[in-house]
Amino acid sequence: MGYHADVHVDDAALRTALAEDVRRGLGAREKWLPPKYFYDAAGSALFERITRLPEYYLTRAEQALLEAHAPAIVGEVRPEEIVELGAGAPTKAQRLLSAQNGRGPLARYVLVDVDAAMLAATGRTLLAEGVGEVHAVVADFERHLDRVPPAAGRRLVAFLGSTLGNLDAATRHALLRDVRRLLGPDDRFLLGVDLVKSPRVLHAAYDDTEGVTAEFNRNMLRVINRQLGADFDVDAFGHYARWDAEERRVEMHLVAAADHAVHVRDLEMTVEFETGETIWTESSYKFTRESVAAMLDAAGLALTRWDTDGAFGLALAAPARAAAALPRAA
Numbered sequence: 001m002g003y004h005a006d007v008h009v010d011d012a013a014l015r016t017a018l019a020e021d022v023r024r025g026l027g028a029r030e031k032w033l034p035p036k037y038f039y040d041a042a043g044s045a046l047f048e049r050i051t052r053l054p055e056y057y058l059t060r061a062e063q064a065l066l067e068a069h070a071p072a073i074v075g076e077v078r079p080e081e082i083v084e085l086g087a088g089a090p091t092k093a094q095r096l097l098s099a100q101n102g103r104g105p106l107a108r109y110v111l112v113d114v115d116a117a118m119l120a121a122t123g124r125t126l127l128a129e130g131v132g133e134v135h136a137v138v139a140d141f142e143r144h145l146d147r148v149p150p151a152a153g154r155r156l157v158a159f160l161g162s163t164l165g166n167l168d169a170a171t172r173h174a175l176l177r178d179v180r181r182l183l184g185p186d187d188r189f190l191l192g193v194d195l196v197k198s199p200r201v202l203h204a205a206y207d208d209t210e211g212v213t214a215e216f217n218r219n220m221l222r223v224i225n226r227q228l229g230a231d232f233d234v235d236a237f238g239h240y241a242r243w244d245a246e247e248r249r250v251e252m253h254l255v256a257a258a259d260h261a262v263h264v265r266d267l268e269m270t271v272e273f274e275t276g277e278t279i280w281t282e283s284s285y286k287f288t289r290e291s292v293a294a295m296l297d298a299a300g301l302a303l304t305r306w307d308t309d310g311a312f313g314l315a316l317a318a319p320a321r322a323a324a325a326l327p328r329a330a
Contacts, residue, residue: 004122005136008144009079009114015227017140019267024223026264026271026279027189035166035252035282035291037220039115046216048089052213055204058162063095066160069307073316076305080107080153085141085179086163087111090122095160097129107152112141132281142171143182145178157182160192162312165249172285176299183280183319191315195308196286199243204280206241206250206284214239217281229265236260240278249285253278289313305309 020038025032037049051059059163060078074096082096093109109131123134139147157179164172179189206213217239221232237254244251256273263270278299287295295305295315304314 002049003120003127003134003136005108005116005119005123005138005150006118006147008137008139008147010138012115018224018227022230022264023267023269024226026269030280031271031278033220033224034279035220036114037223038216038281040219040226042222043216043219044115044118046212046219049212050208053185054210056210057205057311058194061092061309062160062162062314065094065192065309065312065314066095066099069314072097073190073305073307073314074099075155076316077156078154079188081110081151081154081155081157082106083112083148083157083182084109085112085145085157085159086161087113087122088115088118088161089292090125092158092160093122093126094129094324096156097126097131099277102222104259105135106131108135110135110148112137112138112139112145112148114138114140133149141176142167143183145175148182148301149257151182151184151187155183155187156190158185158190160173160190162194162284165194165287166282167285172295173299176296176301180300180319183301185319185321187319188304189317190293191296191317192311193287193292193315194284195311195313196248196288197311199245202243202250202286203241206252207239209241213241213252217254220281221254224264228267231263231265233260237279247283247285248287249283250280251280252284253280287313 013298027243050056084093109126111122113119119136123136128132135149137147218234220252221234224230225232236257240255242251256277258275260273289306292315296303300320301317302320304318305317307314
């Protein structure tokens with residue numbers, strides 16, 4: 001009972017992974033860096049500001065859908081345990097717990113994220129709200145889902161915030177296959193996804209007028225400066241967001257304002273930039289009901305419920321064999 005944490009990544013492991021990604025990404029002909037490096041303490045605070053911006057509809061849309069439909073979803077699944085991937089702040093967990101009220105206490109809430117301090121803070125919040133046990137798994141959900149403890153009862157795995165959209169198709173498929181392995185016949189998977197919509201609305205969400213998203217994007221360079229002894233001048237890069245209609249994704253890039261070189265001391269690496277050259281820092285893929293159903297099906301999962309406001313979607317899925325006896329999602 002209480003709070004327990006299993007640590008599978010520590011600061012040294014995270015720094016090693018960052019070094020490998022910087023060497024590969026900034027050494028490539030078309031430079032790139034993974035979006036997970038946005039999120040030090042400053043980056044997390046910037047993202048919280050982004051979620052409150054008028055242009056950034058995603059968080060509000062998902063929260064409204066959870067408020068409207070989580071009671072029915074929880075009533076249908078009747079979970080004894082919730083596993084939340086990429087847990088972060090407790091807001092999403094609190095929505096699910098609120099829906100659980102009156103249906104009996106959870107045996108356990110499992111949080112999976114790389115940020116140990118954030119998990120501990122979220123764990124304290126959940127315990128204060130009546131969860132009997134919080135089990136934190138300090139791990140990278142792309143690599144460590146096999147470290148999630150055995151189920152303590154009927155399980156709901158939740159992956160919200162459209163975080164799945166930050167992964168390319170092959171990585172999404174591998175992750176969903178890993179999620180499938182966490183599920184027994186009576187368990188369910190709840191997925192939050194952002195939907196394809198007007199390019200104007202999408203562009204505004206990723207390039208706000210206050211410039212908060214631009215600072216969030218540039219914060220990755222501050223992380224590399226601090227962790228690897230680089231000398232990025234963060235003000236030498238602009239923020240650029242674009243909608244790729246064919247790939248159904250918003251891309252975020254950092255754009256060099258002038259020719260210059262950056263030195264990464266700990267890697268003994270020099271990176272040359274030409275004016276207008278970019279570092280691709282994030283992809284945010286957008287979905288349709290049909291693409292979500294196909295993506296789940298390819299991973300051995302079947303869509304059993306679909307709730308949407310037209311801008312965002314909540315997909316509930318079951319293991320494909322278990323779902324065969326259930327009615328199709330409306």
